[in-house]
Amino acid sequence: MRKTLMATLLLAGGVAVALRAPAPVPRADFTYINRGSFNTLDPGQMNYHQDIMVAMALWEGLTSPVPGTLEAGPGTAAPPFEVDADRRRYVFSLRPDARWSNGDPVTAADFVRGWRRAIEPGTADVYSELIAAHIEGARAYVNWRGEAVSVLSLVRQLQKGSPLDRKSAATALRTAAGAALLARLGFEPVEGGPDAAGGALDRLRSAPVDWERLGDELLDEHAAEMDRRFAQVGVRVLDPRTLEVRLARPAAYFLDLTWFPIYYPVHESIELLRERYKGRLLADTGIVAYDPQWTKPDYRRRGYPGLITNGPYRLTDWVFKQRLRMERNPHYWNAAAVRSATIESIDVEYQNSAWMLFEQGYADMMSDLAMDYTPELVRAVRRGLRDDVHAIPAFGTYYYELNARPVLWDGRPNPVADARVRRALALAVDRQQLVDHIVRLDNPVSATLVPPGQIPGYRSPPGLRRDPDRARSLLAEAGYPGGAGLAPIEILYNTGFRHEDAAQAIKRMWETELGVRVELVGRETKAFAEDKARGRFIVARSGWFGDYLDPTTFLDMLYSTNGHNFPGLRDARYDGLLDAAAVEPDPTRRLALLSEAEGYLLEGPAVILPLYTYVSVYAWKPNVRGLTPNPRMTFPFQYIYVEKR
């Protein structure tokens, strides 16, 4: 008994030790509850809204967004910017007082470092496309690097004797770099499919080659050429404070892109954390890699000083999935205009707990309310019962994608392969009913992919509005009167988030209006994303939020070669209209061309079935000032403060 007692006492002692109370941190001037934990603070790799919002407080691009309109306003570079007559060359002069949080001046080279990092294989992520697509020579550089990486990876696999994936090895060998490798070893170039490459692979595997030495040689040759190639990319240091940027083609919205995180500068201290292979600045496969912990304020490996940023705030504390705290950056050029000295974001995984914390006053703002009772809160606001919840139409559309391929992934004929069937499905949908009874957040219904009325100067086409009679006659015209003879239509959706309720409602509409059979296929998020990306669906749920205020942020997705063209649309007329708009110098005519493209997309191929415009539901206390709601819910933190009562 005494021993048991002793063990209990020991346990109690352990509890007491573990509970040693940490020094309480005073509440930040502005505290908000994040909609989800941060995925990364690397501005070159982030693609979640919560990450981007914090990055905008920590860093600053050449420009920074004007609150509300999000137009490009003064940033690290001081306007006016020098723009050539062909609108393809920009010259930016950096402010003399633009400084990093450690006091170093921000230089043009810091921008080149950031942009280059953002497109290098290994550090590039989704948004690298915003650089690759717009900066002259960037695409060519990325492709050249990618080919080299694929060949170097193959050589390293041969070196280690790892099992080889024939398909990717064949792809690697068919590139210019692959052909050069084969020629160097005295082999024939690879032609034909994976089988032909298989033969080449077998020969490579049995060749008496010192793969490690060869790999190192290839890496050295590649590294030697890298900088020469990068010099072709349209971003150049004219002098430490002057940056020249050349575009691949004129882009009306280019300046708006320059406040986006992918275009941020990166401080030179990151080079301390660059990973090396035998002294070289590249990994053995040719990719660029950094110690991913460079974004921590207190990371001190190899003399690294911790994260250094150039924005209104600097990062002082970041505890995984708990909290992130920022403090006014004393070296920021406009530090006097920064309202709140400290900002804290707290992570709350469970929505109900988050709402209770907000209600109890632990936070001044909560983003993206998604509780079951959110619609009731929105209703209460409309009835004047509360004033702290805000439903703001977003720059995003909820829609269904319809597969355009004649045959499905598993060999079945595609029931919606005929554009008339797809148009009939679009015409049979009652969007208002969906919004009123399922979503219930007063979402504006939308028959267009680009949210109507949000882009100045852009006139949305009508799209296919509800017309059940025309839907039925189109279906009959396609050979399925009353839905007879049409194979079941499957709706693929990701489980959760009430997507199933929406799919049920659509199913009922299609079944009653058209007599077609509809089946629901719910998949877990990852599997859903994979299925959609590989075109394994007939009809799939989708949603898209625009990144910059231009129709192309939506319309480019359906371009034949775009990575987001999940319906597999290959339409020369649509591509042609987008191409024409891309080179159209007159902004009005350009937007008219894009409107024509969207109208054709929705009413012609009809692979996109828009349903409604998303609504962002945010809550903030009535004494919060300087928070500027807008469709993208992007508001710079430096203007926000809590009015003391």
Add this chain to the structure above:
Amino acid sequence: MRHLAGRVFLMIPVLWAIYTVTFLMVVAVPGNPFQQADRQMPEAVQRALEARYDMDDNWAYYWQYLWGVLHLDFGPSFQYRDWTCTQIIADALPVSVLLGVSAVALAVAVGVPVGVVSAVRRNGLFDIAGLTLALIGVSLPTFVTGTALLLLFAVGLGWAPVAGWGTLAHLPLPAVTLALPFAAYIARLTRLGMLDVLAGDYIRTARAKGLSPARVIWRHALKNAFLPVLSFLGPALAQAMTGSFVVEKLFNVPGLGQHFVNSVLNLDRGLIMGTVLVYSTLLVVMNLAVDLLYTAVDPRVRVADA
């Protein structure tokens, strides 16, 4: 002593087997670990990254990762790129341990006296009330009891913060929520054990000797009646430390449970391996500790072992 060494030695193949089985499942599960957070990665870069982590060769990856695990290096998190799995686990494990230990300590502190009194006043009002409460405690899911406690003490009375972690005030609500089912079970175990023991000859002897009833009950009877509770404590501790996912979520406690569940949803290999291994080690160690404690408390086990 030899027994102890044998038991400790046996942990190695057990943990290795767990490592192997988890590894096989992680590798076999469909889905691409690099395709995280809506990342679209060119195939060439993905192959290069796989080569970097030896993931292009599962056999090499198995040994390389095991070597890392032996050095407490669970590799990078593919979902949360700015963190290593070891950091994430090192941050979360103490939280889960503290919460679990507090809950079980609380459960013992409440469950044992309730069990004893119920047994002594068998079929009395206290016994029936205790049994009913215990039944409720065992059967109510923690998200119901937790929400009720949250609404009452945090929202209604404002005695405790709604959610979060970091100060003493954050501990009671989640600990109580987590403790309830354990307390109920311990009360029932103690009651049963006491009933069994109280009928024993040595208790009658003790009473006949003229010992005070309190001394008989709390010293002589409880010592033996506590044994089943003791053997339950091992799995209970492990379960409280590892099974607190719901409580963590409800009270926003940054423990290991959420990472365990999320890592699977995210196919975050390092974090799956790390959490599974940490949990299994906890379970194995706890069971071993209780067995040893049992030997120390109950002489009969020692004799049998010798």
